[in-house]
Amino acid sequence: MDLLQHLLPSQNDLSLNSCHLDEINGQLTVELSSSHFVAECPLCHCRSHRLHSHYDRTLKDMPLAQFTLVIRLVVGKFFCLNENCRRKIFSERLPSVTTPWARRTTRYTHKLKAIGLALGGAAAARLSHQLGYGCSRDSFLRLLAGLTLPEAPVPISAGSG
Ligand SMILES: [Zn+2]
Structure with missing residues (x-):
């Protein structure tokens, strides 16, 4: 598990929960979660620690040896604490890993x-x-x-x- 953690897109932002190797289909699936407890609202840039829920993203990553690497990423949805902000709930961004809406x-x-x-x-x-x-x-x-x-x-x- 330690070696695999070093091969992931960002060691500082992600925690490795589990991995599954499907040798028949040549696919390695890793389940990761964000290691952050605070996130910044993309609209007002106010930092929030009030977690609303989690959601899953599936991202294709670079191949690892002969295996396709698929990342199942769990990130947080947070309440924006700024009363004047139009965004009441926002999804955590992980710019070191991917961009919003991307599938890679x-x-x-x-x-x-x-x-x-x-x-x-x-x-x-x-x-x-x-x-x-x-x-x-x-x-x-x-x-x-x-x-x-x-x-x-x-x-x-x-x-x-
Ligand atoms: Zn906000």
């Missing part, structure tokens, strides 16, 4: 973007299947379409005319 870990998404940028949609999909990343051509194209372009340098005129 951030580190896995970064690897896929790097593969997609280097190879493009179809070639990236072929390589990702060989590496165990298992991402389709369409998923690569969606990932690449979501990237922001770097700012282009402003051309400098040669003469004052």
Whole structure:
């Protein structure tokens, strides 16, 4: 269990509850929970310790050896303590692990973007299947379409005319 804890996306934010190795389907499922007891409201940035409930997220992570790694993550929902805030209940954010609504870990998404940028949609999909990343051509194209372009340098005129 200790070694596995070191391979997870964030050792400081997550606690390892259990793991299950499905050798037939080549999948390792780890159940993690947030190790935080306080969370910050994403709207007003007020910190809260009043827990409302928990909810589960399922995230695909980078493959581990020959196994697909699936993370079942339990995070908290907290009451916002700021009376003037429009958000009464909010979900805990774990930016070191994933972004809101994402179905992948951030580190896995970064690897896929790097593969997609280097190879493009179809070639990236072929390589990702060989590496165990298992991402389709369409998923690569969606990932690449979501990237922001770097700012282009402003051309400098040669003469004052
Ligand atoms: Zn708030």
